[in-house]
Amino acid sequence: MPHGSIIESPKRETQTGTESLRHILVVDDDPMVCMAIEVYLQRNDFRVTIAGGGEAGLRAIEHEQFDLMIIDIFMPHMRGFESIRIFHERAPAIPLIAMSGYAFANLNSPAPDFLRMALELGAARCLRKPFTPHALLAAINDCVAEHRPDDMTSTARLG
Numbered sequence: 001m002p003h004g005s006i007i008e009s010p011k012r013e014t015q016t017g018t019e020s021l022r023h024i025l026v027v028d029d030d031p032m033v034c035m036a037i038e039v040y041l042q043r044n045d046f047r048v049t050i051a052g053g054g055e056a057g058l059r060a061i062e063h064e065q066f067d068l069m070i071i072d073i074f075m076p077h078m079r080g081f082e083s084i085r086i087f088h089e090r091a092p093a094i095p096l097i098a099m100s101g102y103a104f105a106n107l108n109s110p111a112p113d114f115l116r117m118a119l120e121l122g123a124a125r126c127l128r129k130p131f132t133p134h135a136l137l138a139a140i141n142d143c144v145a146e147h148r149p150d151d152m153t154s155t156a157r158l159g
């Protein structure tokens with residue numbers, strides 16, 4: 001996949017139509033990670049748009065509606081947590097799952113807790129790569145349950 005490209009998965013027809021499928025944006029510079037996530041999510045009845053980098057992901061959220069974003073923390077052309085901060089600022093109502101496979105060469109030195117930092121920057125959930133398909137689906141389901149736009153109980157409490 002060319003760097004910075006956006007690929008939307010073919011819309012799978014279901015009995016209720018594609019408009020009822022949850023639309024997920026996956027932003028990662030590793031095409032194998034994107035492909036694995038896309039295949040699994042499509043099998044679980046999600047509509048998926050793949051962005052091959054941060055810039056492509058930002059273009060996607062400007063032009064389409066998403067129910068959830070899955071964003072890699074470390075990508076080329078974005079400095080570290082810049083991606084999480086920017087995606088959360090541009091689309092604060094869309095739950096964001098941060099993922100990272102960042103590893104340190106020196107296992108004896110303490111590693112910064114990148115996933116905890118991502119939560120502080122606006123991520124709703126974090127996944128450490130490699131993660132299981134079950135962990136991915138659990139994180140998605142948790143985010144969707146917590147961020148229902150039609151949930152009137154949360155707005156009633158605020159008023």
